[in-house]
Amino acid sequence: MTAPVSTCREVLANISGYLDGELDSTACDAIERHCLTCPSCAALVKGLRDTVGLCRQAATAPLPDAVRRRALESVRQLLDRKDHEG
Amino acid sequence: MPNGTSYNEIVPHLDVKSEYAGLVRAAATGDRGAMEALLVRAQEAAYRFSLLVCGHPEDAEDVMQDALLKTYQHVGHISEPDAFRTWLYSTVRNACLMKRRRRAGEPATFVSVEHGVDTETGRVPVDVPDTSRPIDQRLVDGWVDGRLRQALNHLPPSYRMIVVMREIEGLSTKEVAAIAGVSESNVKQRLHRARLMLRKQLEHR
Numbered sequence: 637m638t639a640p641v642s643t644c645r646e647v648l649a650n651i652s653g654y655l656d657g658e659l660d661s662t663a664c665d666a667i668e669r670h671c672l673t674c675p676s677c678a679a680l681v682k683g684l685r686d687t688v689g690l691c692r693q694a695a696t697a698p699l700p701d702a703v704r705r706r707a708l709e710s711v712r713q714l715l716d717r718k719d720h721e722g
Numbered sequence: 723m724p725n726g727t728s729y730n731e732i733v734p735h736l737d738v739k740s741e742y743a744g745l746v747r748a749a750a751t752g753d754r755g756a757m758e759a760l761l762v763r764a765q766e767a768a769y770r771f772s773l774l775v776c777g778h779p780e781d782a783e784d785v786m787q788d789a790l791l792k793t794y795q796h797v798g799h800i801s802e803p804d805a806f807r808t809w810l811y812s813t814v815r816n817a818c819l820m821k822r823r824r825r826a827g828e829p830a831t832f833v834s835v836e837h838g839v840d841t842e843t844g845r846v847p848v849d850v851p852d853t854s855r856p857i858d859q860r861l862v863d864g865w866v867d868g869r870l871r872q873a874l875n876h877l878p879p880s881y882r883m884i885v886v887m888r889e890i891e892g893l894s895t896k897e898v899a900a901i902a903g904v905s906e907s908n909v910k911q912r913l914h915r916a917r918l919m920l921r922k923q924l925e926h927r
Contacts, residue, residue, distance in 0.1 A: 691889035
Protein backbone atom coordinates (compact mmCIF):
# COMPACT_ATOMS: atom_id res chain seq x y z
CA MET A 637 0.00 0.00 0.00
CA THR A 638 1.29 3.46 -0.91
CA ALA A 639 1.26 6.06 1.86
CA PRO A 640 -1.17 8.95 1.22
CA VAL A 641 0.47 12.10 -0.12
CA SER A 642 -0.24 15.59 1.03
CA THR A 643 2.61 17.86 -0.05
CA CYS A 644 3.62 19.24 -3.45
CA ARG A 645 6.90 17.34 -3.24
CA GLU A 646 5.04 14.08 -2.68
CA VAL A 647 2.66 14.79 -5.54
CA LEU A 648 5.62 15.35 -7.85
CA ALA A 649 7.26 12.12 -6.71
CA ASN A 650 4.10 10.09 -7.25
CA ILE A 651 2.61 11.72 -10.31
CA SER A 652 3.86 9.16 -12.84
CA GLY A 653 2.61 6.28 -10.70
CA TYR A 654 -0.71 8.07 -10.52
CA LEU A 655 -0.94 8.55 -14.27
CA ASP A 656 0.07 4.94 -14.89
CA GLY A 657 -2.58 3.60 -12.54
CA GLU A 658 0.00 2.13 -10.18
CA LEU A 659 -1.21 3.80 -6.99
CA ASP A 660 -3.93 2.49 -4.74
CA SER A 661 -7.16 4.41 -4.31
CA THR A 662 -6.05 5.98 -1.01
CA ALA A 663 -2.95 7.50 -2.61
CA CYS A 664 -4.97 8.62 -5.64
CA ASP A 665 -7.54 10.29 -3.41
CA ALA A 666 -4.79 12.11 -1.54
CA ILE A 667 -3.33 13.50 -4.78
CA GLU A 668 -6.74 14.58 -5.98
CA ARG A 669 -7.60 16.25 -2.67
CA HIS A 670 -4.27 18.06 -2.71
CA CYS A 671 -4.90 19.30 -6.25
CA LEU A 672 -8.24 20.76 -5.23
CA THR A 673 -6.41 23.28 -3.06
CA CYS A 674 -3.11 23.57 -4.99
CA PRO A 675 -3.41 25.15 -8.44
CA SER A 676 0.22 24.50 -9.36
CA CYS A 677 -0.04 20.75 -8.69
CA ALA A 678 -3.40 20.64 -10.46
CA ALA A 679 -1.75 22.29 -13.49
CA LEU A 680 1.12 19.81 -13.29
CA VAL A 681 -1.23 16.84 -13.29
CA LYS A 682 -3.22 18.26 -16.19
CA GLY A 683 -0.08 19.15 -18.14
CA LEU A 684 1.43 15.70 -17.74
CA ARG A 685 -1.86 14.01 -18.59
CA ASP A 686 -2.09 16.08 -21.76
CA THR A 687 1.53 15.24 -22.59
CA VAL A 688 0.98 11.52 -22.23
CA GLY A 689 -2.25 11.84 -24.18
CA LEU A 690 -0.42 13.52 -27.06
CA CYS A 691 2.09 10.67 -27.16
CA ARG A 692 -0.67 8.08 -27.21
CA GLN A 693 -2.44 9.89 -30.04
CA ALA A 694 0.75 9.42 -32.04
CA ALA A 695 0.56 5.73 -31.20
CA THR A 696 -2.84 5.42 -32.87
CA ALA A 697 -2.01 7.53 -35.94
CA PRO A 698 -1.58 5.30 -38.99
CA LEU A 699 1.73 5.55 -40.77
CA PRO A 700 1.81 7.43 -44.08
CA ASP A 701 0.32 5.40 -46.96
CA ALA A 702 3.61 5.53 -48.86
CA VAL A 703 5.43 3.86 -45.97
CA ARG A 704 2.80 1.16 -45.56
CA ARG A 705 2.84 0.43 -49.29
CA ARG A 706 6.61 0.25 -49.28
CA ALA A 707 6.60 -2.18 -46.35
CA LEU A 708 4.01 -4.43 -47.95
CA GLU A 709 5.85 -4.47 -51.28
CA SER A 710 9.11 -5.43 -49.57
CA VAL A 711 7.41 -8.23 -47.68
CA ARG A 712 5.71 -9.66 -50.75
CA GLN A 713 8.93 -9.52 -52.76
CA LEU A 714 10.75 -11.40 -50.00
CA LEU A 715 8.06 -14.05 -49.57
CA ASP A 716 7.69 -14.56 -53.34
CA ARG A 717 11.46 -14.96 -53.65
CA LYS A 718 11.55 -17.49 -50.80
CA ASP A 719 8.62 -19.40 -52.32
CA HIS A 720 10.40 -19.48 -55.65
CA GLU A 721 13.58 -20.78 -54.02
CA GLY A 722 11.46 -23.54 -52.50
CA MET B 723 -9.63 13.76 -12.70
CA PRO B 724 -8.84 10.09 -13.09
CA ASN B 725 -7.88 7.87 -10.21
CA GLY B 726 -6.22 4.47 -9.95
CA THR B 727 -6.31 2.71 -13.27
CA SER B 728 -8.81 5.09 -14.82
CA TYR B 729 -6.15 7.04 -16.69
CA ASN B 730 -5.20 4.05 -18.79
CA GLU B 731 -8.85 3.37 -19.43
CA ILE B 732 -9.14 6.78 -21.08
CA VAL B 733 -6.20 6.34 -23.43
CA PRO B 734 -5.56 2.60 -23.67
CA HIS B 735 -2.75 0.95 -25.49
CA LEU B 736 -3.92 -1.76 -27.83
CA ASP B 737 -2.99 -5.25 -26.74
CA VAL B 738 -0.29 -5.46 -29.37
CA LYS B 739 1.83 -7.89 -27.39
CA SER B 740 -0.68 -10.73 -27.70
CA GLU B 741 -1.42 -9.77 -31.32
CA TYR B 742 2.28 -10.12 -32.14
CA ALA B 743 2.46 -13.43 -30.28
CA GLY B 744 -0.52 -14.79 -32.23
CA LEU B 745 1.04 -13.78 -35.54
CA VAL B 746 4.37 -15.33 -34.55
CA ARG B 747 2.72 -18.65 -33.70
CA ALA B 748 0.74 -18.72 -36.94
CA ALA B 749 3.67 -17.60 -39.08
CA ALA B 750 5.88 -20.31 -37.58
CA THR B 751 3.40 -22.95 -38.81
CA GLY B 752 3.66 -21.67 -42.39
CA ASP B 753 0.64 -19.34 -42.49
CA ARG B 754 1.67 -16.92 -45.24
CA GLY B 755 -0.95 -14.33 -44.33
CA ALA B 756 0.27 -14.25 -40.74
CA MET B 757 3.88 -14.03 -41.88
CA GLU B 758 3.02 -11.15 -44.21
CA ALA B 759 1.17 -9.28 -41.45
CA LEU B 760 3.99 -9.89 -38.96
CA LEU B 761 6.69 -8.68 -41.34
CA VAL B 762 4.73 -5.55 -42.26
CA ARG B 763 4.25 -4.72 -38.58
CA ALA B 764 7.91 -5.35 -37.84
CA GLN B 765 8.87 -2.89 -40.57
CA GLU B 766 6.40 -0.31 -39.37
CA ALA B 767 7.80 -0.58 -35.84
CA ALA B 768 11.30 -0.17 -37.27
CA TYR B 769 10.19 2.91 -39.20
CA ARG B 770 8.63 4.61 -36.18
CA PHE B 771 11.62 3.82 -33.96
CA SER B 772 14.10 4.98 -36.58
CA LEU B 773 12.37 8.30 -37.06
CA LEU B 774 11.25 9.13 -33.55
CA VAL B 775 14.20 7.83 -31.54
CA CYS B 776 17.17 8.12 -33.90
CA GLY B 777 15.92 11.12 -35.87
CA HIS B 778 17.54 10.15 -39.13
CA PRO B 779 14.79 9.65 -41.73
CA GLU B 780 17.34 8.70 -44.35
CA ASP B 781 18.17 5.61 -42.27
CA ALA B 782 14.58 4.42 -42.08
CA GLU B 783 14.73 2.36 -45.27
CA ASP B 784 17.80 0.40 -44.17
CA VAL B 785 16.45 -0.18 -40.67
CA MET B 786 13.16 -1.43 -42.12
CA GLN B 787 14.97 -3.85 -44.41
CA ASP B 788 17.06 -5.10 -41.52
CA ALA B 789 13.93 -5.72 -39.44
CA LEU B 790 12.29 -7.49 -42.37
CA LEU B 791 15.10 -9.94 -43.02
CA LYS B 792 15.95 -10.64 -39.38
CA THR B 793 12.31 -11.19 -38.44
CA TYR B 794 11.84 -13.59 -41.36
CA GLN B 795 14.93 -15.56 -40.32
CA HIS B 796 14.01 -15.50 -36.63
CA VAL B 797 10.34 -16.51 -36.72
CA GLY B 798 10.97 -20.23 -37.13
CA HIS B 799 13.25 -20.32 -34.10
CA ILE B 800 11.13 -18.50 -31.53
CA SER B 801 10.40 -20.52 -28.41
CA GLU B 802 8.59 -17.73 -26.56
CA PRO B 803 6.24 -15.81 -28.88
CA ASP B 804 5.33 -13.44 -26.03
CA ALA B 805 8.95 -12.27 -25.99
CA PHE B 806 8.92 -11.41 -29.70
CA ARG B 807 8.43 -7.67 -29.21
CA THR B 808 11.41 -7.49 -26.88
CA TRP B 809 13.52 -9.23 -29.51
CA LEU B 810 12.18 -7.01 -32.33
CA TYR B 811 12.83 -3.68 -30.60
CA SER B 812 16.25 -4.84 -29.42
CA THR B 813 17.07 -5.69 -33.03
CA VAL B 814 15.78 -2.36 -34.32
CA ARG B 815 17.60 -0.46 -31.59
CA ASN B 816 20.86 -2.20 -32.48
CA ALA B 817 20.37 -1.40 -36.17
CA CYS B 818 19.85 2.27 -35.30
CA LEU B 819 22.91 2.28 -33.05
CA MET B 820 25.01 0.82 -35.84
CA LYS B 821 23.79 3.56 -38.14
CA ARG B 822 24.60 6.19 -35.58
CA ARG B 823 28.12 4.85 -35.08
CA ARG B 824 28.70 4.99 -38.81
CA ARG B 825 27.75 8.63 -38.84
CA ALA B 826 29.72 9.56 -35.72
CA GLY B 827 30.24 13.27 -35.54
CA GLU B 828 26.94 14.16 -37.12
CA PRO B 829 24.13 15.53 -34.94
CA ALA B 830 21.94 12.85 -33.38
CA THR B 831 18.78 14.84 -33.98
CA PHE B 832 17.39 16.55 -37.02
CA VAL B 833 16.22 20.15 -37.16
CA SER B 834 12.82 20.84 -38.59
CA VAL B 835 12.91 23.41 -41.35
CA GLU B 836 9.60 24.91 -40.21
CA HIS B 837 11.27 26.11 -37.05
CA GLY B 838 14.38 27.40 -38.72
CA VAL B 839 17.93 26.74 -37.74
CA ASP B 840 19.19 27.75 -34.33
CA THR B 841 21.95 30.32 -34.41
CA GLU B 842 23.54 31.97 -31.39
CA THR B 843 20.36 32.94 -29.60
CA GLY B 844 17.68 33.35 -32.21
CA ARG B 845 16.36 31.45 -35.18
CA VAL B 846 16.67 31.87 -38.90
CA PRO B 847 13.25 31.48 -40.49
CA VAL B 848 13.01 29.46 -43.64
CA ASP B 849 10.17 30.68 -45.79
CA VAL B 850 10.54 28.54 -48.87
CA PRO B 851 9.52 24.89 -49.10
CA ASP B 852 12.57 22.67 -48.77
CA THR B 853 12.09 20.01 -51.42
CA SER B 854 15.61 18.75 -50.76
CA ARG B 855 14.48 17.18 -47.50
CA PRO B 856 14.37 13.40 -47.61
CA ILE B 857 10.99 11.99 -48.51
CA ASP B 858 10.73 10.27 -45.13
CA GLN B 859 11.29 13.56 -43.36
CA ARG B 860 8.38 15.08 -45.23
CA LEU B 861 6.26 12.00 -44.54
CA VAL B 862 6.88 12.08 -40.83
CA ASP B 863 6.22 15.82 -40.69
CA GLY B 864 2.66 15.07 -41.67
CA TRP B 865 2.33 12.00 -39.49
CA VAL B 866 3.35 13.01 -35.97
CA ASP B 867 2.18 16.18 -34.26
CA GLY B 868 4.90 18.73 -34.96
CA ARG B 869 4.98 19.98 -31.38
CA LEU B 870 5.50 16.47 -30.07
CA ARG B 871 8.21 15.70 -32.60
CA GLN B 872 10.12 18.86 -31.68
CA ALA B 873 9.69 18.21 -27.97
CA LEU B 874 10.97 14.65 -28.37
CA ASN B 875 14.03 15.94 -30.18
CA HIS B 876 14.95 18.00 -27.14
CA LEU B 877 15.10 14.97 -24.87
CA PRO B 878 18.39 13.17 -24.20
CA PRO B 879 18.46 10.13 -26.55
CA SER B 880 18.17 7.58 -23.74
CA TYR B 881 15.07 9.36 -22.40
CA ARG B 882 13.59 9.71 -25.88
CA MET B 883 13.91 5.98 -26.42
CA ILE B 884 12.10 5.23 -23.16
CA VAL B 885 9.24 7.62 -24.00
CA VAL B 886 8.79 6.26 -27.51
CA MET B 887 8.81 2.63 -26.41
CA ARG B 888 6.54 3.14 -23.38
CA GLU B 889 4.14 5.86 -24.50
CA ILE B 890 3.98 5.42 -28.26
CA GLU B 891 4.85 1.79 -28.92
CA GLY B 892 3.03 0.62 -25.79
CA LEU B 893 5.72 -1.69 -24.45
CA SER B 894 5.64 -2.59 -20.76
CA THR B 895 8.16 -1.31 -18.25
CA LYS B 896 9.62 -4.81 -18.07
CA GLU B 897 10.02 -5.04 -21.86
CA VAL B 898 11.63 -1.60 -22.08
CA ALA B 899 14.03 -2.47 -19.26
CA ALA B 900 15.12 -5.61 -21.13
CA ILE B 901 15.63 -3.71 -24.39
CA ALA B 902 17.45 -0.75 -22.84
CA GLY B 903 19.51 -2.96 -20.54
CA VAL B 904 18.51 -1.12 -17.37
CA SER B 905 16.39 -1.94 -14.33
CA GLU B 906 12.63 -1.44 -14.27
CA SER B 907 12.98 1.23 -11.59
CA ASN B 908 15.44 3.02 -13.84
CA VAL B 909 12.92 2.94 -16.70
CA LYS B 910 10.26 4.43 -14.43
CA GLN B 911 12.64 7.11 -13.21
CA ARG B 912 13.68 8.11 -16.73
CA LEU B 913 10.08 8.06 -17.94
CA HIS B 914 9.05 10.34 -15.07
CA ARG B 915 11.82 12.83 -15.85
CA ALA B 916 11.17 12.61 -19.57
CA ARG B 917 7.49 13.38 -19.09
CA LEU B 918 8.37 16.46 -17.06
CA MET B 919 10.82 17.61 -19.76
CA LEU B 920 8.29 16.98 -22.51
CA ARG B 921 5.62 18.91 -20.69
CA LYS B 922 8.00 21.84 -20.26
CA GLN B 923 8.90 21.75 -23.95
CA LEU B 924 5.29 21.52 -25.03
CA GLU B 925 4.30 24.46 -22.85
CA HIS B 926 6.81 26.63 -24.68
CA ARG B 927 5.41 25.80 -28.13
